[in-house]
Structure formats: structure tokens, C-alpha cells
Amino acid sequence: MKNIRIILLALVSSVLFGCGTTSTVPITGRKQNLLVNDQEVLTLSYQQYQQYMQSAKPSTNASNVAMVKRVGQNLANAVVKYLNAHGLGNEVSQYQWEFNLVQERSVNAFCMPGGKIVVYEGLLPVTRDESSLAVVLGHEIAHAVAKHSAERLSNEYKKQYGVSLLGVGAQMAGASDGMTQLLGLGASLGSSLWTSGFSRKQESEADRMGLVFAAMAGYDPQTAVAFWQRMAAQSSGSGGLFSDHPSDEKRIKDIQKWLPEAKKYYSSSTSAPKTTKTLHISSKKLSRK
Structure with missing residues (x-):
């Protein structure tokens, strides 16, 4: 029985890791193993995004809405241009970029796979300018x-099925059944799959890449330091924007370390947008829910 269990667990590992794809993250070069393809993730993402937007209240501030869309599209254009130039255009070829500002006082923003980005109004008094945004x-x-x-x-799928005989049964039932279970897991995780729960490694990676992306689009990456200093100053220690991320102090130190890399892209950008002040929603200190 022991030998059979070892064999079955070995089969699980070979299926889990063998059927996946190895991908390289742009900018950082980190390798990752993915068990689900873009189409499956995007289908799930778009469904949950539509559900969220049906209940969300879009901002009525036309100037700020236009700013979010403008800055977001500038970034998307720069990122797509970079990926195309490096033979990685297929990585985002199915993305449908969309940038929305919603009426929510929390200091936050999130992005779903496929380029569906939502910014809360409570973030703007902290960003203050387009470069920080x-x-x-x-x-x-x-x-x-x-x-x-x-x-x-x-x-998550590996954790739930990769170390149990139930996982073996699920995988041996067929690849399509396995993918059905994987997508069912995504549905059960709900919005937390897109808005929280990333590892510290992923959050730091997004910080580094985001700094470079901003620079590519012509926004001064140096403003990131002042922005995170403002975030640290207004933080009550009870969570908020990127509450699952590294501490503000560590983030600022890491950003200062990555600035030379980002500035190379900034200096080579052909046209840097003006850094303009946002129209503040409120002068009161906002909640960091």
C-alpha cells in the first residue's frame, strides 16, 4: 500500500507540473509554472469583473475619471509597445484594457487579469499627481x-489536490475535469483572487515592474518615494492600500534600490506627460479599509 501511494503521488506531481507551462515574467526574468491558460483565467476574470461593475458606483467627477483613463491608457500603450519590441506581444494580445474610477472612500485600486483596472476615489487625495497615480x-x-x-x-490548486489521493483521482479523471475543478476553485476564491492574497514576492515584483512601466510611459518614477512616504504618514496601521504588501518602510527602501533601473527607461522615453494635480475628493483623512 505504501508503494502504491508513493507511485500515485508521483503521478500527481508529474501531472501537475508536467501539464503546466513555464513562463518568464517580463523585467524581472522570474520563472513561474502555470496550470491554467490565459483563456481560462480571462473568462473567469471578465465574469467576475462584470459582476463587480454592476454593483459599483462609477465616479461622477468627469475630470478625475478622464485622468484615470488617460494615465492608465498611457501606461497600457507603453507596456504593449515594450512587450511587442521584445517578442512578448502575445502575452497580452487578448487583453481588453479598461480603467474605471468608482465611488469608494478606501485608499485602494485593483487589476483583474486581462487589463480590467479599478481605482477607488479615496486613492486620489493621496496620489495627488499623475506621476504618483x-x-x-x-x-x-x-x-x-x-x-x-x-x-x-x-x-492553490497544487495545495488542494497535489498532496492527496483525492488529487490523484481528480487528475486521473482527465485533464478537462481537472481544469473544471481549477476554475471552480477560482470561482470559490471570488474577488480575493484578483484583489488580495498575492505573496510578498509577487507584490514586490509588481512594485519593481510598476516603477519601470510608469517610467516607460514618461512618468517620473522618483515620485514613488514621496507617494509612499505620504502613504506611511497617513497610515493608521489598520490595513488599506496594498495591506498585504511589504511594509511602507521596506517598500520605500526597495523602490530607492530600483530607481536607477527605472530611470533608464524614463530618460529614454520620448515624451513625458506633465505632472498635474488631481481634483481632491475631500480634504478629510480617508479610511484605509
């Missing part, structure tokens, strides 16, 4: 480009 949006775009949600979904 670009740093945040660059971070969110990085999660999508690096396929962090697909990676998390793959890791």
Missing part, C-alpha cells in the same frame, strides 16, 4: 502582465 496603476498592470492571479490559482 501612474506608479499605482503601473503596479496594478504589473500584476496582470506577470500573471500573478494565474500563478496564485495554480498554487
